[in-house]
Amino acid sequence: MRTGTETCELTPHEEIQSRINRFKEKMAGADIHFSIIMGNVDLFYFSGTTQRGILVIPLESDPLLFVERNQERARRESPLTITPIAGHGDVHDILSGKGILRGRGGMELDILPVSTYERFRRICEVDSFADLSPLIREVRMVKSAFEIRQMKRSGKIMDAVFSRAREVIQEGMREIDVEAELNAEGRRRGHQGLLRMRGFNQEMMCLYVISGQAGTLPTAADVTIAGLGVTHALPQGSSLNVIQRNQPVILDYGAGYNGYITDETRAFVIGSLNEKLARAYDVSREIIEETAAFAREGTETTRIFEFARNRARAAKLDEYFMGYGEGKVGFIGHGLGLELNEIPVITARHRQTLTEGMVFALEPKFVFPGEGSIGIEADFIVRKETLERITKTPLDLVCL
Known part of the structure; x- marks a missing residue:
């Protein structure tokens, strides 16, 4: 094959x-x-x-x-x-x-x-x-060396797409056009073409390109940032909206190689973000970097959730953390593998001890009604003494 x-x-x-x-x-x-x-x-x-x-x-x-x-x-x-x-x-x-x-x-x-x-x-x-x-x-929760090798290959596709995004995103482009260009880049590099999720009525696209206020719209999907989409028949994902200056552009991408999925999010802006959005982005990055510093085999997943929530509270951003109003979700991370929604799920109530070989995405995000959404998602392999990043793309906000 x-x-x-x-x-x-x-x-x-x-x-x-x-x-x-x-x-x-x-x-x-x-x-x-x-x-x-x-x-x-x-x-x-x-x-x-x-x-x-x-x-x-x-x-x-x-x-x-x-x-x-x-x-x-x-x-x-x-x-x-x-x-x-x-x-x-x-x-x-x-x-x-x-x-x-x-x-x-x-x-x-x-x-x-x-x-x-x-x-x-x-x-x-x-x-x-x-x-x-x-x-x-x-x-399936604990991955073998063979599986991790496949996931790292998936991560290389992720890196290539995020790198290409710097060249593709331009003021005046529609979200859907950016998606088309970047999905094509992923396919050329071996993306398997679809993502699998477990459960009834679970549907997910490979790439969400979401800009400005489109990132604040809640939907039925159990995600923080869903987007407007192009039809109410599938009310999520990239839309026909035009990317504008000084508005956040969220790229939430699922790469897939040989069955194995990686899932990360980066934020871009043409110009600059306002102070509130910029501060929220900094908090998202701090949550990921500080979690990576303390979490390892033996860490309880509820500790990761509580740390992230307390970090958002300390920054007085708890109201917007992981969604706003009815759009809030109860998790900050999820397992990855052959499906996008594997275990462990990182919530306040699902207690799971991290074990070497687990792979999960950590995705602190913020939603500000009337303004936009912002955040990061990064994938980690659990090791005995650390968390290992799957991809190499920096966590920086990309200013174009």
């Missing part, structure tokens, strides 16, 4: 086996005897392919990768043995013949359609399935 001028790495067999072994430990702890995995992201994580299929992981035997379409491509992509099927009905006889349909089964109940759930309940002849999704998300 080609991306740009290089070949993306296939997921190594030992990597797949390690993931499955760790997942089986979770299964045993939850008293689940066989797991049926169908979601594209989870299928890719545990098998290395997203060809149409079903992965069955029995607690006490080897996994079975059933592929309906395309079997030849699945064989090239996955180190697991492929079992061809014509449809879901073929699965029962094979699993029953191997004695796998005994005990408690599990499926990804947070993403699975009810019709599919009911079909497999009948196929497997069970009354119900346990929810695998919390177990899967826990296994």
